[in-house]
Amino acid sequence: MDFRDTPDEAVFRAELRTWLTNNVPTGTGTSEAAADTDLESVRHNWNRTLHEAGYAGLTWPREYGGQGLAPTYQAIFHEETAAADAPASNNYVGLNIAGPTIIAWGNDEQKRRFLPPLLSGDEIWCQGFSEPGSGSDLAGARTKAVLDGSSWIVNGQKVWSSFAHLARWCVLLVRTDPSASKHAGLSYLLVDMHSPGVEVRPLRQLTGESEFNEIFFTDVRVPRESILGAPGDGWKVAMTTLEHERGTASFALAAWLQRNLSRLIDLAHERGRDGTIPADDPLIRDAIAHEWVSYQALRFTNYRSMTTILKTGSPGPESSVTKLAWSEANQRLTKLARSIQGADGSLDGPDAVWDGFWQYEQLRSRGNTIEGGTSEILRNIIAERVLDLPRSR
Ligand SMILES: Cc1cc2nc3c(=O)[nH]c(=O)nc-3n(C[C@H](O)[C@H](O)[C@H](O)COP(=O)(O)OP(=O)(O)OC[C@H]3O[C@@H](n4cnc5c(N)ncnc54)[C@H](O)[C@@H]3O)c2cc1C
Structure with missing residues (x-):
C-alpha cells in the first residue's frame, strides 16, 4: 500500500477541501448538533447538498447514480469531511450497510429501484x-x-x-x-x-x-x-452487511477519532477553572500520547484493510479489528477528556466545559462497543476468522 495520494487523488482532495470550506454549515458537526432540535433537517439537507455536488456514492456504479471511483476516494472523502466538521448523515445505514449489500446481492431491477433514491437521501x-x-x-x-x-x-x-x-x-x-x-x-x-x-x-x-x-x-x-x-441465503447476505458495517466506514471512524483527538489536545491546552493547564501534567501528556499511538495503529490497519478491499472488493473479517479498536479508543479518549476537567467533568449541559460536549461524547461512546457487534463478539471473530484459532464453542 502506498500511503500517499496519487496525483488524481491529490486533486480530488484539494477540490473537496475547498468545496467543504464553502459549503459546510457552521456548528453542525455530529456532537455540537446533539441538542439541535432541527438536526434531522440539517442532515437531510446535507445529504442533498453532497449528492448535488457529486460527492454521494463515490465508489458506487455510475449506472445507479454513483461516481465509479476507487475506494481510496471514499477514504479521502471521510478524512476531509471529518476534518471539516461536516454534519453526519441520517442515511448512515443506507449508505454504509444497505447500499453496499444491494450492490453485492441485488438484481438489476433492485439496484435501479433502490440505489438512486438512497444516494440522494430521499429514502432513508x-x-x-x-x-x-x-x-x-x-x-x-x-x-x-x-x-x-x-x-x-x-x-x-x-x-x-x-x-x-x-x-x-x-x-x-x-x-x-x-x-x-x-x-x-x-x-x-x-x-x-x-x-x-x-x-x-x-x-x-x-x-x-x-x-x-x-x-x-x-x-x-x-x-x-x-x-x-x-x-x-439470508445468513450469507447478512455477513456481507456486517462486513460493510464494520469495514467500509472504517476510514470515517478513524477520521472521527482523529477529530476528537485534536479536540482533546485543544482542551488539554486550555486553562481549567482551577487555574491549571492540564497539558502541564506529564501523566496527562503521557495518556494523550498513548491515544495518539493507538490512532496511528488504527490508521495503518485501515490502509491494510484498504489493500484487501482493492484486491477483493470486500473488507473481509479483518474489518472487525478496526471497529473493535476504534470503539474502545473512543471510549478511553472521551473518558480522559472528562477526567482532565477535574471536578468540572461531572457537570453536564451549559454549566459544563464546552457546554457538555465531552459528556455527550462519552455517553454516546458507550453504544459504540455494542452496536455492529459487541467487543466480545468481535474478539471471537478476530480469534477464529482472522487468526485461525480454534473455535470457542
Ligand atoms: C447505539 C446502538 C445502535 C444499534 N443499531 C442497531 C441497528 O440499527 N440494527 C440492529 O439490528 N441492531 C442494532 N443495535 C443492536 C446491536 O447490534 C446489539 O445490541 C448487539 O449485537 C448485542 O446484542 P444484544 O443487545 O442482544 O446483547 P447480547 O447478545 O444479549 O449480549 C449481552 C452480553 O453478552 C456478551 N456475549 C454474547 N454472546 C457472547 C459470546 N458468544 N461470547 C462472549 N460474550 C458474549 C455480549 O458481548 C454482551 O456483553 C444497536 C445497538 C446500539 C447500542
Missing part, C-alpha cells in the same frame, strides 16, 4: 437484525416470513433499529424455513416501512436522544421478489 434505510432474544446470536432470529402466493407475510419484532423512525426501507433478517438448520433457515427481505402492519416505537438512549427503535411486524405483506439472494 434502517437495519432490522437484532431481536429481543437474538442480538449477538444473530442466527437465532425468530421474526418469521411465510410465503403466501405473491407475498411474504412477516410477523415478529426487531429492536435497537437505528433511524427506523425516519426510514422508508428496512433490510430485514427473517426466518423463512423453521425446519432448516439455524443459519440455513434465514432470508433477507427489503421491507417498505410504510406497509400496513409495521409499527415503530422509538427508544430513549443514555444521551437522551431517540436514535433507535423497536419495530413490530404484524401480518406485513412484502412482495415475493423483495428478497436479496434466494430464500435461505
Whole structure:
C-alpha cells in the first residue's frame, strides 16, 4: 500500500477541501448538533447538498447514480469531511450497510429501484437484525416470513433499529424455513416501512436522544421478489452487511477519532477553572500520547484493510479489528477528556466545559462497543476468522 495520494487523488482532495470550506454549515458537526432540535433537517439537507455536488456514492456504479471511483476516494472523502466538521448523515445505514449489500446481492431491477433514491437521501434505510432474544446470536432470529402466493407475510419484532423512525426501507433478517438448520433457515427481505402492519416505537438512549427503535411486524405483506439472494441465503447476505458495517466506514471512524483527538489536545491546552493547564501534567501528556499511538495503529490497519478491499472488493473479517479498536479508543479518549476537567467533568449541559460536549461524547461512546457487534463478539471473530484459532464453542 502506498500511503500517499496519487496525483488524481491529490486533486480530488484539494477540490473537496475547498468545496467543504464553502459549503459546510457552521456548528453542525455530529456532537455540537446533539441538542439541535432541527438536526434531522440539517442532515437531510446535507445529504442533498453532497449528492448535488457529486460527492454521494463515490465508489458506487455510475449506472445507479454513483461516481465509479476507487475506494481510496471514499477514504479521502471521510478524512476531509471529518476534518471539516461536516454534519453526519441520517442515511448512515443506507449508505454504509444497505447500499453496499444491494450492490453485492441485488438484481438489476433492485439496484435501479433502490440505489438512486438512497444516494440522494430521499429514502432513508434502517437495519432490522437484532431481536429481543437474538442480538449477538444473530442466527437465532425468530421474526418469521411465510410465503403466501405473491407475498411474504412477516410477523415478529426487531429492536435497537437505528433511524427506523425516519426510514422508508428496512433490510430485514427473517426466518423463512423453521425446519432448516439455524443459519440455513434465514432470508433477507427489503421491507417498505410504510406497509400496513409495521409499527415503530422509538427508544430513549443514555444521551437522551431517540436514535433507535423497536419495530413490530404484524401480518406485513412484502412482495415475493423483495428478497436479496434466494430464500435461505439470508445468513450469507447478512455477513456481507456486517462486513460493510464494520469495514467500509472504517476510514470515517478513524477520521472521527482523529477529530476528537485534536479536540482533546485543544482542551488539554486550555486553562481549567482551577487555574491549571492540564497539558502541564506529564501523566496527562503521557495518556494523550498513548491515544495518539493507538490512532496511528488504527490508521495503518485501515490502509491494510484498504489493500484487501482493492484486491477483493470486500473488507473481509479483518474489518472487525478496526471497529473493535476504534470503539474502545473512543471510549478511553472521551473518558480522559472528562477526567482532565477535574471536578468540572461531572457537570453536564451549559454549566459544563464546552457546554457538555465531552459528556455527550462519552455517553454516546458507550453504544459504540455494542452496536455492529459487541467487543466480545468481535474478539471471537478476530480469534477464529482472522487468526485461525480454534473455535470457542
Ligand atoms: C447505539 C446502538 C445502535 C444499534 N443499531 C442497531 C441497528 O440499527 N440494527 C440492529 O439490528 N441492531 C442494532 N443495535 C443492536 C446491536 O447490534 C446489539 O445490541 C448487539 O449485537 C448485542 O446484542 P444484544 O443487545 O442482544 O446483547 P447480547 O447478545 O444479549 O449480549 C449481552 C452480553 O453478552 C456478551 N456475549 C454474547 N454472546 C457472547 C459470546 N458468544 N461470547 C462472549 N460474550 C458474549 C455480549 O458481548 C454482551 O456483553 C444497536 C445497538 C446500539 C447500542
